[in-house]
Amino acid sequence: KSNQGRLDSFFGPS
């Protein structure tokens, strides 16, 4: 089973 990743966990705040 796979879960949808969230962008926040890849890109930090600028």
Add this chain to the structure above:
Amino acid sequence: MFEARLAQGALLKKVVEAIKDLIEDANFDCNSSGFSLQAMDSSHVSLVALSLRADGFEHYRCDRNVSMGMKLASLSKILKCANGDDAITMKSEDNGDTITFMFESPEQERLSEFDLKLMDIDSEHLGIPDNEYDATVKLPAAEFQRIVKDLSTIGDTVEISVTKDAVKFGTTGDIGNANIMCRQNKAADKPDESTEIDINEAVSLTFALRYLNSFAKATPLSTHAVLKLSKELPILVEYHIPEVGRLAFYLAPKIED
């Protein structure tokens, strides 16, 4: 004040149609270098990044940096009132609470003005590292749109696998499974139909088709879609808008449990 005239107003119409179903409202940031937007969808799974360079406009003036919050559905309603061959001018006073869209027909016999109320939007700006990708695939935008549409009839997710000379899109669903492979094809006589693969390392990642289908609404903006993939990183789907800028989308991958 901010004032920008786009001779090809249709570009702006197409941009808004491509993003309005993904994001509800967003801040459009204007500074001396251009007109841009960065916004995530409400579930923080995908991100839209638009940039229209100042020199892509026929006339561009931005005295101070402004951030204009707009509801995309309202913006779309207004831009639908512009004809495809109209020039569109956007105008806003410093600290103004509206933005004016002026539509001019090619012979200038029809001029219309629509004011859109601006809104305050709290937006989170993400820092996107400018990293090198494991694989870059440039394929005709219409082909990419068709692939994600066709695969959606079978499954919810797509596994995109890139090797040296081909890209494979695969899905599985209740009724069966499907695979579409596109080989590298640099047809010099038909540049619009070329498929080009640039690879440092073979890569395979899984994404939700729903979002890729939404990104493909940008198809009318460009001959090609450019997919950039790296192991365990979000995919970047780019549409280059000739001489004006680009519309890019990021989508977080599905992660194995």
